[in-house]
Amino acid sequence: MPEWIIVILKTITLLTILFFLTKWLGKKQISQLNIFEYISGIVLGGIVAIHTVDPNSNLAYGLIAMFIWFIVPFAVEFISLKSKSFRNFTEGKSTVFIQDGKIMEDNLKKEGYSTDDLLEKLRDNNVFLAADVEFAVLEPSGTLSVLPKKENLPLTAKDLGLKLAPQKEPQAVIMDGKVLLEPLANLNLNTNWLETELDKMNISIENVFLAQADTDAQLTVDLYDDKIAVPAPTEKPLLLATLKKCQADLELFALATQNDEAKKIYSQNSKKLQQAIALVTPYLK
Known part of the structure; x- marks a missing residue:
């Protein structure tokens, strides 16, 4: 068999195996590498590179080496889940850089961070x-988590005593011009509702690049034609706005009528509607 074919076959084989090994190790291996995982990733890539460019290398040896470098990180990850001390050894511990508003200079030196590094x-x-900053800690992944002082935090609805409606994540109901039935079902909606909403906008499904619906059955659309x-x-x-208009109309009717009984009814219903508006306003804004 020609050597170039051998190289192609070995490359495809090893890359496929490497893909599944990385997938089995989990997303953490990709997103947040500790020292051990970083070394494992480099070695696995090196093994694949060596055995793909050298047609004379033994594929079985490459597979054995990849298996070993897969099983060791997998075992380390498993033990880390069971033992915090082992996890601290392999992944490292967080280091406090700022506590109670004061910079911990000794911890900066310990981690090899200069003042410029901290400010960056x-x-x-x-x-x-x-x-x-009230508190800042260097995570084992190398990111710095920062807690600003209370007076420097942005105001929230809780700080202002406001009650907001609960909100769930919107669902993509159309993607690349195709209707997604499962997200529609998750929102207790159907294709008839979707078609009706698109008809209101004078839009056809084929022209929609992305459409998302929320729990209030509001549809937002992005078209192929920008x-x-x-x-x-x-x-x-x-x-x-309709509720507020109805409440204002009831007040006007109460002022306009000369009938005391009707005036009383209008006033009572106006107050009830005003209370209802106050309750639903957070959900309708």
């Missing part, structure tokens, strides 16, 4: 003044 990491977290403007969902704002 803080800027990565959109913090430009070290005095604004020059065509698609209106934003208006159902909830229109509903809120």
